[in-house]
Amino acid sequence: MSTNSRIGLKIGNGIVSVYHHWDGYPEYLGVKLSEDYTTKEKIAELIDGGDMSSIESDSDWNLKKCEPHVQYYSLRGEDCPPKLAESITEFFDQCDNCGAEYGYIFDNGEWFCYNTQSWDDKNRTLVDIPAAHPQELIA
Secondary structure, eight states: OOOOEEEEEEETTEEEEEEEOSOOSIIIIIHHHHHHOOSHHHHHHHHHTOSEEEEEEEEOTTOOEEEEEEEEGGGGTOOOOOEEESSHHHHHHHHHHTTOSEEEEEETTEEEEEEOOTTSTTTTEEEOOOSSOOHHHHO
16 A cells, blocks of 8 residues: 655745655655755756656566666656646645645755645644654664
C-alpha cells in the first residue's frame, strides 16, 4: 500500500509541485527531503523530472537492483510534468486530486508538511517532520 504525497517548491505566490507515490509519510519522505534537498536549486532539479514513484529507489522499472535513484515516471515513457498551483488552496486541491496524504512545500529555506488526508479531521494542518528516521524504519 502506498502513501501518496506532493512535493512542492514555493516560487513567488505559486507552488510548483509533483506527485510522489511511495512512502510519502513525514518519517521517510519528510526526513529525506530535509536531509538531501535543502536548496531551491536541488529541489527545482528534483521537481523538474516530473511525477515519481519514489525519491530513492534501489530497483529499476523491471525490479532489477540498481544504484539508488529518483524513479521518475518519465523513465518508463510517461509524460507527467510538474504542476503549478497559483495558491496554497489550489495546491491542496492538487493533493486531493492525486490522493495525496501529505503535501510538502519548501518555502524560505524550510520544509513544511501538511496533512492532506481528506478522510482525516486534521486535514490541512501542519505536521512535524522528524529530525531523523526512526530506528525501525532503517533497520
